Amino acid sequence: MRIRTRAGVWLLYALVAFVFVYPLWTVVATVFSKRQARLGAMMNVPHGLTGANVSQAWHLGVARGLLNSLIVVAVGLTLQLTVSSLAAYALARKRFKGAGVVMLAILATMMMPEEVIAVPLFQVLGKIHQPFTGGTLVNSYGGLILPLVGWALPVYVLTGFMKRVPLELEEAARIDGAGDFRIFWRIVLPVCRPALGTCAVFGFLMIWDQYLLPLLVSQTPKMDTLTVVVTSLQSSQEQGEGVRLAAVLILAVPGVLVYLALQRLFERGLLSGSLKG
Known part of the structure; x- marks a missing residue:
């Protein structure tokens, strides 16, 4: 009985951890992936690591907004x-x-x-x-x-x-x-x-x-400020998903x-x- 109770508790912990960690993992995988990843994909595994999205977002006003x-x-x-x-x-x-x-x-x-x-x-x-x-x-x-x-x-x-x-x-x-x-x-x-x-x-x-x-x-x-810059990037259709999520991550x-x-x-x-x- 105790073993079942412990298993149920650990299962609950794992479920709660998944609910909180999965969205963060999806954002990080999308931002640092070389290949354009689909945000809604269930298993979003980065295909090679790159900082291009962060660099591009940084030069699109994020640096200035962060300073302000x-x-x-x-x-x-x-x-x-x-x-x-x-x-x-x-x-x-x-x-x-x-x-x-x-x-x-x-x-x-x-x-x-x-x-x-x-x-x-x-x-x-x-x-x-x-x-x-x-x-x-x-x-x-x-x-x-x-x-x-x-x-x-x-x-x-x-x-x-x-x-x-x-x-x-x-x-x-x-x-x-x-x-x-x-x-x-x-x-x-x-x-x-x-x-x-x-x-x-x-x-x-x-x-x-x-x-x-x-x-x-x-x-x-x-x-x-950074919130205004990030919001303007989210409404822009010219930038990819990785660039927009990079701005959100910096925020x-x-x-x-x-x-x-x-x-x-x-x-x-x-x-x-x-x-x-």
Whole structure:
């Protein structure tokens, strides 16, 4: 009986592994195969290995889009975590009138689809002028980054996490003469590393996968992010299946690498209940 149970469990594991691994194998086999492979083929075995599809996709705008996406995600995620952690500290530790209303307003933004505010946001960005160039935020890195700084999820997660930080730690620091910022930087923020790791993973994926915002803001191909470039390649009939899937593969790799790099912090943040608030 136990042998049958174990066999059934392993069969289930194998089935689940096949469901997840087979699509990835199909994409990789199609991208690196010398001969044009059919995507829907059941046994898609690469006929010789080549990097021609990746090289062709790289020179069709993927390199430029990747650079733009890396700039946007690096600056945007840094600002997002900075602003969110400061706002969360104020909401978790400072008592002021209307704190509950502020939190409700922040949570309300999570229920609003981005398509609803897309046109008003574009109009606002078109009226804000940059201090040095004199142009508007449309078709600029500022326009791609600024709307991503204020995201409700990390504020909500970090507020819930900071509320569980023992007040005794802060009181002891205040007795030693520490101010608010020093307490925040030296005590509260290090304790919140698991929650910051969770927010970093979600924030990276949110910024990296943005499509509507860069589609509206970028007016020239040189400002297109990787998602816009990949989408334009998918709609093009001039490129083969291997080239289009190579662009998709390049788009997917950074997200996997970031998750693997922050996996421990991400899991600790989830296990500690940082998402329960």
